[in-house]
Amino acid sequence: MQQVAEVKPSDAGRAISERAFADLLSPLIEPGFRLAFAMLHDAQAAEDAVQEASFTAWRKVGRISDQGRLRPWFLGVVANKCRNARRRKWVADVRLGLPEHLSVVSGEEQSLRGTDLRRAVARLRHEDRLVVVLYFYLDMTLDDIATVAGSSVGATRARLYRSIRKLRPDLDLEEALR
């Protein structure tokens, strides 16, 4: 798992320098983008979500006293931006459910299985999709996922199990969690 750059806690105070901020934020952008992309299935919307989350991070990073929690905190902000992005889209479209065609369709999509899996992930509720993406795509631990989701570890585990059942009803849980 990617580690947050080492910055003294005092650097993350209100007068955080540009250099310190860049050092803190840079390693988080790529996982933030991967999370947003898997949640939204749209590269531009994902970049917008990460950019907005970065503005929020700039305003609030000084309040995070434990720098070890910065990564899950930032991913939580990204997840919230993704939810708002989907909500805005829902409100604007006054349309429920999954669009027929996802907005990113690669010309190199070779695997029908991959397409099916992406569609299945996209059909999950926001909270279910979040734990699935964080666990299977960002390879995070349940402890960190619980922090991102603002939930207990037990509830996060239960949500993950249920989401796996929705994705692959016939898959053995132990096999799926490998």
Place this chain on the structure above:
Amino acid sequence: MSLRREMHSAFDEIAPTTAGLPERVVQTVVRQRHGHQRRERWVLRIRAPLSLVAAVVLIALVAAVLVSGRLVQDWNAWHNGVPAGERPQTDIAQLEARPLMLPTLQPNDSCPDGPEANGLWGSGPVLAAPGWTQPKTANELAGNFSTQWGEYWYQTYIVGDQVSGPILARGKDLRTNQRMIFVGNYAAGSVVGSDSINGRLVQQHQELILDMSRPPAKPTTAHKLEWPVITGLAKGSSDCVAWQLDGPDFTEVWVVYVLPDP
């Protein structure tokens, strides 16, 4: 192939490269930050004379509000015989008089959760999302937290700005019949208990009032008003809880299935 490898493969094959993205994002934030600082410096230079003007304007505004408020009250009393300010209380009393129409489930009944779409509870005019839209802590993002008393959830209630009048929210656990409580700015009705949250003593109420004439913020571009709310249930609650929302011309019910620990 394991689900993890399938997931990596499924998304990596369509994910665009992130080369240069961290630098681009950080530079945009820093540029924005400089713009913000320049604005602050400009504001500082003219702050002294502006503060005098602001003080005078503020005094004039307060006087105008006091005088006009008095005038409006007199006008209403003269025309309607009902003093201004009493109308909302009357409306709320009418909503409170409506019975709570939430069922009690038998032990083997399944939780009739819904309506829910795209992560939002409800079908309107009131919708709810987990978490707050302007979070200051990780919990407020999407979370719940526990105290010795029980469990609380952060929620955002979303109402179209065309809805008028107060909206009353009440709720209960459908299996244990425990009443739901609300704390914070929009909690209303009699105090039924207290708890310590983040070191602050808070009062618990069984009602929540969304006063559409006094929203917490401007409507969003989609003409929605968003209300940050904290809801709680005492220890011993079950996996099935419900809310009843009463407005001037509607009654809405949400039922939520709470995930049990495995």
